[in-house]
Amino acid sequence: MSIMTYGSTVSKTVSILRDVCIDEANGNAVVVESQSNRIFRYSLTTPYAQVGSDTSTGVSGGLSAVTLINSASAYFASSTSSATSVGLMELTSGYAQLYNVGTARGTRALGRAQQAAGDPSSGIAFSTTNTARTLVKMTASTFTASQPTILNMQTTSEFANCILLKEAGRWLVGSNLGKVYEIDSSANVIEVTCCNYAVGDGIDPFIAPTITGISYSNNILAVTTFEGFFQLYNYKTKDLLYSQKFGDSATSTDGTVSNNGGLSLCAAVSGFVMLGHNYTTGNSGIVAMADITRTDWPIREILYTGSTSTTPSYALSSTGAGIFLRTTVGSATQSLAMFSFIPDRDVIGGFSSMQYPTGTAVAGRVIRIIDDGVGSDNTQVLLDTTIDSGGQTLPVTRHKNIIEIVLTDTGTNQAGHVSEYSS
Amino acid sequence: MSLVLFGDISAPTTNTYANAVDNGTELDVITSDSTGVFRRFDLTTLGQLGTDVSLKSAVRAVGISMITSACAVIVYGNDTTVDLIQVSSGYRQNYSGGANTALGTSVFKGQQVAGDPSTSIAFASSSTNGEIVKINGSTFAVSKPTPAALSGAKALTVIVKEGGNAWLLGTNNGKVIEINSSGTSISTITLPTTPNTGSSPTLLVTGLSMYNDTLIVTTGNGGMYIYTYSTATLVNQTVVSPTKTAGNAGTVLCASPSGFTAYAPSNGTTNFTQAANTTTVLNFNHLPPTIEDSYTSQTVSAAISIGFAPQANKLWMITTSFAPIIRIWHFNPHPTTVNSAIYSSNSYQAGRIIRIKDPHLGGAFVESDQTISAAAIDIAAVQDAEYIEVAIVSGSPDKFSIRRFNT
Numbered sequence: 001m002s003i004m005t006y007g008s009t010v011s012k013t014v015s016i017l018r019d020v021c022i023d024e025a026n027g028n029a030v031v032v033e034s035q036s037n038r039i040f041r042y043s044l045t046t047p048y049a050q051v052g053s054d055t056s057t058g059v060s061g062g063l064s065a066v067t068l069i070n071s072a073s074a075y076f077a078s079s080t081s082s083a084t085s086v087g088l089m090e091l092t093s094g095y096a097q098l099y100n101v102g103t104a105r106g107t108r109a110l111g112r113a114q115q116a117a118g119d120p121s122s123g124i125a126f127s128t129t130n131t132a133r134t135l136v137k138m139t140a141s142t143f144t145a146s147q148p149t150i151l152n153m154q155t156t157s158e159f160a161n162c163i164l165l166k167e168a169g170r171w172l173v174g175s176n177l178g179k180v181y182e183i184d185s186s187a188n189v190i191e192v193t194c195c196n197y198a199v200g201d202g203i204d205p206f207i208a209p210t211i212t213g214i215s216y217s218n219n220i221l222a223v224t225t226f227e228g229f230f231q232l233y234n235y236k237t238k239d240l241l242y243s244q245k246f247g248d249s250a251t252s253t254d255g256t257v258s259n260n261g262g263l264s265l266c267a268a269v270s271g272f273v274m275l276g277h278n279y280t281t282g283n284s285g286i287v288a289m290a291d292i293t294r295t296d297w298p299i300r301e302i303l304y305t306g307s308t309s310t311t312p313s314y315a316l317s318s319t320g321a322g323i324f325l326r327t328t329v330g331s332a333t334q335s336l337a338m339f340s341f342i343p344d345r346d347v348i349g350g351f352s353s354m355q356y357p358t359g360t361a362v363a364g365r366v367i368r369i370i371d372d373g374v375g376s377d378n379t380q381v382l383l384d385t386t387i388d389s390g391g392q393t394l395p396v397t398r399h400k401n402i403i404e405i406v407l408t409d410t411g412t413n414q415a416g417h418v419s420e421y422s423s
Numbered sequence: 424m425s426l427v428l429f430g431d432i433s434a435p436t437t438n439t440y441a442n443a444v445d446n447g448t449e450l451d452v453i454t455s456d457s458t459g460v461f462r463r464f465d466l467t468t469l470g471q472l473g474t475d476v477s478l479k480s481a482v483r484a485v486g487i488s489m490i491t492s493a494c495a496v497i498v499y500g501n502d503t504t505v506d507l508i509q510v511s512s513g514y515r516q517n518y519s520g521g522a523n524t525a526l527g528t529s530v531f532k533g534q535q536v537a538g539d540p541s542t543s544i545a546f547a548s549s550s551t552n553g554e555i556v557k558i559n560g561s562t563f564a565v566s567k568p569t570p571a572a573l574s575g576a577k578a579l580t581v582i583v584k585e586g587g588n589a590w591l592l593g594t595n596n597g598k599v600i601e602i603n604s605s606g607t608s609i610s611t612i613t614l615p616t617t618p619n620t621g622s623s624p625t626l627l628v629t630g631l632s633m634y635n636d637t638l639i640v641t642t643g644n645g646g647m648y649i650y651t652y653s654t655a656t657l658v659n660q661t662v663v664s665p666t667k668t669a670g671n672a673g674t675v676l677c678a679s680p681s682g683f684t685a686y687a688p689s690n691g692t693t694n695f696t697q698a699a700n701t702t703t704v705l706n707f708n709h710l711p712p713t714i715e716d717s718y719t720s721q722t723v724s725a726a727i728s729i730g731f732a733p734q735a736n737k738l739w740m741i742t743t744s745f746a747p748i749i750r751i752w753h754f755n756p757h758p759t760t761v762n763s764a765i766y767s768s769n770s771y772q773a774g775r776i777i778r779i780k781d782p783h784l785g786g787a788f789v790e791s792d793q794t795i796s797a798a799a800i801d802i803a804a805v806q807d808a809e810y811i812e813v814a815i816v817s818g819s820p821d822k823f824s825i826r827r828f829n830t
Contacts, residue, residue, distance in 0.1 A: 005618040197719050228665060229701075234785045241785035243717065245688065245701045247645065247665045285624055286644055288662050296788050297711035299661040302646055304619035326620065337620040367779065367787050367811070374775060376709045376792045381779070384787040403777070405813060405825065418813055418823035 002342045003289060003301055003322075006047045011335040012040065017325040018111055019313045020336070021067050021074065023091050026051075029315060029323045030066050030074050030091070031336060034110060037063040039076065039089055039096065044321040047338040055094040057087055064107045065115035065127055067165075069140045075118050075125035077136065079110035086127065086138055086145055101145045105129040105136050111327070112278040113264040113313035114162035114174075114213060121168040124185050128160040128173075135160055135173070135187055148187035153179075164214040164267060172216060174223060178208020193238055195223055195231060213265030215273045215292060218394065219385055222292045224263030224275055232295050236386055241295040246288070247277050266314040268292060270343055274314040274324065276305070287311050287324055289341065293383060305337065316341070350423060353391025354406045363389045364408040371401040371420070379403070396423045425754075425807070426704060426716040429737060430469050432749040440741045440749060441531050444487045444495060445732035450739055451510055452749065453484040453497055455531055461487075461497070461508055461515070466735035469751060476513040479504065483528040486535030490545045490560035498536045498547040498556065500528035505547070505558055505565055520565030521556045522549040525577045525595070532629060532689045533675050533728030533741075537581040537590055544604050546590045548578045555581070555592065557606050568606025572598070582678060585633040593628025599640055612655050614640065614648055630676030632684040637707050639684055641674035647686070649712065659711045663703070664688035675726050680733040682708035683715060683756045687726035687740060702726070702740055704754060706805070713780075713788050715805075718752065731756055759806050759830055764799035765814045767822070771797040774816040778802060781809045781827070804830050 015033035023030055028041045028051050039055040042048065057063055061080035069075040069088065076096075077086045083106040085098040107115040108128035118125030123140035126148075133153030137146045150160065153175060162174045166182060170190065173181045182191040195209045210226035221233040224246070232242040247263055264278040276287035285305055290298040305311055305326055314324040320342060326335045354364030366387050372378035382402070383394060396402060400423050407416045441455030449472055450464045458480060463472040478484050482502035490496040490507065497506040503522050508515040524535045525548035536558075538545035543560035553574050554567045573594065580593030584601060589609070592600040597614040616623040627643030638652040641663065649659040664674040665688055675689045687702045703717040720742075729740040731754070738754040765772040773796050780790040790810075791802055804810065807830060814824040 003618045005620055232785075237784060239784050241783075242714070243701075243719075244662075244703075244714075245664055245719075246662050286646065286662060295785050296713050297659065297661065301618075302660055302662060304616060304622070304624045306620060306622040306624075309620075339618065365784060369777070369779075369789060374792055374794055376789050379777060379789045379792045380711075381788050384785050386784065403813070403815075405779075405811065407811075416811075416825040416827075418815075418825050420821060 003303055003339055004341075005303070005337065005339045010042065010048045010050070015334050016111070016327065017312070017334045017336060018064050019066050019113055019115065020315045020323055020325055022315045022317045023068060023074070024318060025071055026091055027319075028091070031325065032063045032066045032076055033334070034061070034063045034079075037061065037078065039066065039074070039094070041094070042323070042336070042338070044317055044319065044323070044338070052094045055089055055096050057089070057096050058098055059083060059085060059087060062106065062110050064110045067116040067118040067125055068120050069118040069125040069138060070120045070123045073140060075116055075127070075138050077107050077116050077127040079107040079115070081106050081130065086136055088138070088140065088143075099138070099143055099145050101136055101147065103147065105131060105134065105147060108159055108161055111312045112162070112212060112262075113266060114164055117163040117165045117171055119165050119168060119171070119185070122185055126163055126171055126187075128163055130159065132156050133158055133160070135163070137187065150181055150183060150187050150189060152181060152189040152192065161211050162214055164216065166216050172214050172221070174211030174214045176210045178211065180211060180214060180221060180223065193221060193233060193235065195225075195233070196240065197229070197243070210262065212262035212278070213275065215265045215268045217268040217271040217292050220292045220295065222265060222268070222273060222290070224265050226262035228263060230263060230275055230290070232292055232298060234385060242298060246275065264312060264314070266316060269316040269318055272316060272341070272343055274316065274322065276311040276314070276324070278310060278312045285309060287314065295384070296381060303339065350396035350402070351391055351393050352387050352404065352406060354387060354408055354417070361389045361391065362408050363387060364406050366394065367405040367407070368394070368396060369403040369405070370397060371403045398423050426702070426718045426738065427753040428718070429751040429753045432464055432469055432751065440727070441484055442487050442533055442535070442728045443730065443739065443741055443749065444489055445730055445735070445739065446489060446495070446510060448732070448735045450732060450749070451487065451495055452741070453478065453487045455483045455485065455500075455528070457481050457483060459484045461513070463510065464749070466732050466737050466739075466751065473513060476508065476515055478506065478515070479517055485524045485526055485528070485531055486533075486547060488536045488538040488545055489540055490538035490558065491540050491543050494560060496536055496538055496545045496558050496560065498524050500524050500526055500531075505556070507560065507563065518563055518565050520567070521547065521558070522551055522554065522567060524548045525550055525579050531727045533677070533730070534580045534582055534631065537583045539583045539587050541587045542604055546581050546602070546606065548581055550577070552577055555606060570600060570602050570606055570608035572600045572608035572611045580628050580631050582631045582633070585635075591631050591633065591638070593631050593640065595625075595627050597626030597628065597642070599628060599631065599638065610655075612638075612650060614642065615657060629689065630674050630686060632676045632679045634679035634682045634684070634707065637710065639676060639705070639707060641676050641686060645674060645688075647674070649707070649710065675729050677730040679707070680731050681756045681758055682706060683731070685729050685731065685738055685740075687729055689726050702729070704738065709788070709790055720750070733757065755806050757806065758803045760801035761804045761810070761828065761830060762799055763795070763802050763812065763814075765795065765816060765824070767816065771799065772816050773797045774814055776802065777813045777815070778804070779811040779813070780805065781811050787811065806830050
């Protein structure tokens, strides 16, 4: 892993930068701010160069979220409680149009990332709301906005705190009651993950984490919490694999919008994510880049942001560009920082399967080890997860010697198989 | 290996625990009140041993360390004297010539004084830039050396270097300085401050731990940096706790008896009343290290000091804020060995043994990987753990064998 920062940052006067997303096709980052409710576009290939003019969205206040909804447009939403409109912005021209939701439905948070998540393949985007178990859904093809309900959520006390596109047609919604819901484009719940602080006895196990950030890559679910924790789960088995107190718990809410505190995450690119403190949490001065496929030691590099800065939102590009928003507490002029990163691995898919007895496909467990020579410093576990009975394709680092252990746990009849190959 | 809560030692309302040192099967504690005391606890029964020994009045004790096998040294946050105390009898003698510790009395944390019983010398932090305090337990001389590499900075953290007769200072300008028994600086590691977005941070070194040439450094901004010490090579970095907000506190670490260390956010960080504080044991017998176990406490606030008591198989932590207590866990940091061999065709075979520690699905990691000759050998392992072991014999093709065992 190698991060290179650029020498300067861009400041926007009288702006509080709130959210950013990546427009891969045009090579831009799309940024929203909540003072004048504008949208800016910045080039990822010419760092800090603004593309086009500022876009005035016309929302009634507290512009808080932006995400791509299709190849031509970004979806945006505001957090103000009276917000009855969401909008679309044309990515190349900057033209924006508002669409009526029907009822005031501001986003859950202002100043924390992942308040909206779009699926460009289907042209659908969701945003959170400050109404229990309710989302706003925007369909780009029909220019209609609706308010679907996640029926599995508790009626009055459970809110969608953050949302992430998991894969085409599937979203992950983190709740204030410690659950991560996988939903389809109709907000039907496909799967639920219950997050917990299952260590020690000090935290009552029935007191759930408040989920403030989500990321996902290759069966690993990453969450950050209001209490300042960074956790990794095996998505299939729901096992908690890693739990680390990264930062302070949130100290306050942000005006009328609750649950702004805690840590924020961004969508994963090749298993890499960024995390850090969001707007209303204390002054950390650090963001971190983590490899969530490495459940033993996921945080790989620290990036220093300045002693008075918090970082409400981040985004990574598949081209190796990154951006995060910096909020200097007490200052009306906010800035963003851009950087490049080179992942320390090149990931491809590798197929694993298990037979026990020979000829009978069974589910099992696979442990892949990178073998750079004898010595525990040279042999690192790449992944340790379950596989289905039909076998499964899982990520493997390219150009490495791999030792693969496949295990089946059948009571006393534990069986194992070891193989070697080059990726 | 798990952290199992053993019990809590509550503090009388008139006292606030400031620091402690493990001394065999007992824990010797100081309180930071202006009428402070030295107090001993049995780590098996958690009962008090003997009676309280009054410390110097109207000053606040900050740090304690064993300086000989029988005596501890105590340093103060707002006084230039130090105490030597014979632990078993409670006989205390006060000596002048020292300095206020770097922390003062507003914030407390461990590793303010570090004694080496093999040489009867201890070094402590100082509130004055460029100087440290040296205490000679044989001559009872107290002096203030000025290591050249410490010029213009304070040592916030002091430990005895692995092997003894040398000390490591963690500074308030992001350095780790090795000094000899004269207080002369020998070498310096400077923590990285890049990449950054144009403003280099000021890193406060708040915790140090060293074992088998691996040095772990924690900082006031919640960072953890892991070095191969002899080559000053940064091999890993991560974030393990919140940023400090007051004083010179941050993440506290403890000395490593056998490749384990423990850490926890210290006082000076905030908001633990709303959430949790996690005490974590890190296994750095291998790199990158792995989290051996962690324990999340809601009712216990931030940590002041933390340490292993290896003879008693305990981990202790002093906490502060609303309920100042000493929390005790059972933890066995002692390694064991498990015999391994490659046996095929009625004879031992030379080959390679990869031993994988298997705490849970998703958590497997390679603990050891070595070639062995055609014989059975003992390989170090952790107690109370599950393992997967792979044996490889080179050939065309290679031959494999796998076994699973518990210790």
